[in-house]
Amino acid sequence: MSPTVAPAAVPDNRSVPWLTRFSLTKAVAVICTAIIAAGLISAFVTAYLMGPSVFQRRMLEAGFDPAMVDQNGWRTFTMSWLSVLFVSSAVATVCAILVGVFFARRLVRAFSGLHDAAVRIAQGDLTARITRVPFGSEFEAFRGAFNSMAQQLSQIEEVRTRVLGDLAHEMRTPLSTLDAYLEAIADGVEPADTSNVALLRQQTARLTRLASDISLVTITAEGGLSLYCEPQSVGELLETAVQSAQVRYAGRQVELVLALGPGLEQALVQADFDRMGQVLTNLLDNSLRHTSAGGRVVVAARPLGGRFGPSGSAAGSERVSITVTDNGDGVAPEHLPHLFDRFYRVDSSRQRLPDRGGSGIGLSLVKALVQAQHGSIAVDSPGLGQGTTVTVTLPLLGL
Numbered sequence: 001m002s003p004t005v006a007p008a009a010v011p012d013n014r015s016v017p018w019l020t021r022f023s024l025t026k027a028v029a030v031i032c033t034a035i036i037a038a039g040l041i042s043a044f045v046t047a048y049l050m051g052p053s054v055f056q057r058r059m060l061e062a063g064f065d066p067a068m069v070d071q072n073g074w075r076t077f078t079m080s081w082l083s084v085l086f087v088s089s090a091v092a093t094v095c096a097i098l099v100g101v102f103f104a105r106r107l108v109r110a111f112s113g114l115h116d117a118a119v120r121i122a123q124g125d126l127t128a129r130i131t132r133v134p135f136g137s138e139f140e141a142f143r144g145a146f147n148s149m150a151q152q153l154s155q156i157e158e159v160r161t162r163v164l165g166d167l168a169h170e171m172r173t174p175l176s177t178l179d180a181y182l183e184a185i186a187d188g189v190e191p192a193d194t195s196n197v198a199l200l201r202q203q204t205a206r207l208t209r210l211a212s213d214i215s216l217v218t219i220t221a222e223g224g225l226s227l228y229c230e231p232q233s234v235g236e237l238l239e240t241a242v243q244s245a246q247v248r249y250a251g252r253q254v255e256l257v258l259a260l261g262p263g264l265e266q267a268l269v270q271a272d273f274d275r276m277g278q279v280l281t282n283l284l285d286n287s288l289r290h291t292s293a294g295g296r297v298v299v300a301a302r303p304l305g306g307r308f309g310p311s312g313s314a315a316g317s318e319r320v321s322i323t324v325t326d327n328g329d330g331v332a333p334e335h336l337p338h339l340f341d342r343f344y345r346v347d348s349s350r351q352r353l354p355d356r357g358g359s360g361i362g363l364s365l366v367k368a369l370v371q372a373q374h375g376s377i378a379v380d381s382p383g384l385g386q387g388t389t390v391t392v393t394l395p396l397l398g399l
Contacts, residue, residue: 031100032096032097032100033097035096036092036093036096036097040089040093043085043089044082044085047081047082047085055077110139113130113131114130114142114143114146116128117129117130117146117150118146121150121153126150126153126154126157127150127154128150129147129150130143130146130147131143167210167214170210171207171210174203174204174206174207175203175207177199177200177203178200178203178204181196181199181200182200210361213361213362213365214361216365216368225368225369225372227272227275227372227373228272228273228274229270229271229272229373230270230271230272230273231268231269231270231397232268232269232270232271232273232276233265233266233267233268234265234267234268234269234301234320234322235260235265235266235267235301236265237269237271237273237276237277237280238258238260238280238299238301238322239258239260240277241277241280241281241284241299242256242258242284242299244277244281245281245284245285245288248285248288249284249288249297252288252291252293253293253294254288254291254292254293254294254295254296254297255295255296255297256284256297256299257296257297257298257299258298258299258300259298259299259300259301260300260301261300261301261302267301267303267320267396268396268397269320269394269395269396269397270373270374270395270397271373271394272373275369275372275373276369276373278365278369279366279369279370279392280299280322280324282362282363282365282366283324283366283390283392284297284299284324285362286362286363286390287324287326287328287388287390290326290328290329290388291326291327291328291329292328295326295327295328296326296327297324297325297326297327297328298323298324298325298326299322299323299324300322300323300325301320301321301322301323302320302321302323303319303320303321303396304318304319304320304321304393318395318396319393319394319395319396320393320394320396321391321392321393322391322392322393322394323389323390323391323392324389324390325387325388325389325390326387326388326389327386327387328387328388329384329385329388330381330382330383330384330385330386330387330388331379331381331383331384331388332381332383332384333381333383336379336380336381339363339379340363340364340366340367340377340379341364363379370392370394373394374394374395375392375393375394375395376392376393377390377391377392377393378390378391378393379391
């Protein structure tokens with residue numbers, strides 16, 4: 001259900017310019033009349049002040065003596081140009097008013113479309129769009145911007161609805177387990193032994209981790225994450241992450257390989273050690289989740305556009321590329337652009353295997369953490385069953 005949006009407050013007409021009290025058509029008519037009146041007054045004043053002198057000069061240029069014109073002649077001349085000027089001004093005034101009203105009505109129709117679409121958006125109808133407004137490039141630019149805004153709002157609403165549904169699903173399983181076991185223990189069906197308590201703690205930890213991840217992604221996206229970035233050795237970051245994951249990989253019978261190039265031990269990046277450890281752990285867990293027993297995951301690093309020198313400096317390189325490559329399930333091309341979206345899962349089935357699908361927030365969290373440390377991340381896969389490569393790029397220090 002779309003949220004109810006309170007109508008915008010209407011400003012008091014007494015606190016705004018008097019012109020805003022008119023409708024658009026009347027306002028345009030008033031403006032046109034004011035412009036015409038100013039033009040007519042200036043024309044009459046100019047003609048009255050300059051007319052006689054110009055007439056006399058023209059007579060002299062034609063070889064006539066202005067003194068030959070008596071008072072009646074000057075009066076006739078004055079009445080003639082005043083009559084002509086008055087008639088021409090009246091015709092110009094009528095034409096200007098007609099043209100002004102015509103364009104005012106077109107402007108009203110254009111604004112009516114804008115108003116109707118805006119009201120529909122405010123009432124929750126995010127499908128509202130402004131049709132083409134044939135009233136100049138500015139209106140067309142506004143129409144494009146408005147429709148783009150409406151499209152983004154519609155996409156945000158779709159994501160919000162899906163996120164809430166997925167979040168409810170992710171919470172439902174551990175909550176149901178907790179409720180069932182607590183009820184069974186209370187009824188004496190299940191004993192409150194070590195194994196059951198461990199299961200309850202596991203489900204509680206799952207909920208805690210989910211809440212923590214959502215909070216962390218939100219804080220990071222809003223730029224409120226506190227990072228303690230210091231010069232870190234690329235080799236140490238990778239070695240620590242690989243050593244921490246070795247036990248999990250051994251338990252699943254998946255080979256984990258660390259490929260360190262020459263000089264990589266001394267190559268430095270400006271990063272938060274704990275957050276980068278969180279990034280690498282998420283990537284390694286994701287690869288493990290989608291790699292079957294007997295598979296292989298390789299963690300490697302290389303400089304971009306250069307090479308590591310003997311002292312660990314990056315000769316001709318400004319960034320380092322860290323890759324996590326597996327030969328597991330792979331990803332279909334249509335899913336690749338969405339893997340970093342919150343709660344997006346390649347397998348959207350509610351009945352997916354527990355060890356094959358996460359909450360869908362891990363990669364979005366990884367992306368937020370990497371970008372917060374001025375890095376970038378990308379994912380690539382040749383296709384289903386052909387493995388996946390995730391690439392994290394970070395700026396190098398000491399250049």
